[in-house]
Amino acid sequence: MQENDTKSPAPGESGLFNRIGVLRAERCISRQALADAVGVNYQTIGFLERGDYGPSLKLAFQIAEYFGLPVEAIFSMQPFKPLSQQVYGMQAKKITGSIEPQKKESA
16 A cells, blocks of 8 residues: 555545536536436546546546536546536636726826
């Protein structure tokens, strides 16, 4: 057995990080509904979410197609930044930047 690395969250046995649980919660989709849509058992979705199981390439593409996202938006070898940080953190910078007075503006 390998020791857990305490520097970053462990991806589970599969070695992958994923956003399946977040995507399901955003869309109010049950594990059963997602499982039915991609043709697997609902327990498989739970194993995927926990990182206990790595999806086949076909299953990864089916899940991506179901959510209407690229595969790399759902699965990663590196931990994901929180969506709030990625989406709202970038917007906050843009909003803050737009409030600053502009230089060289003519009337």
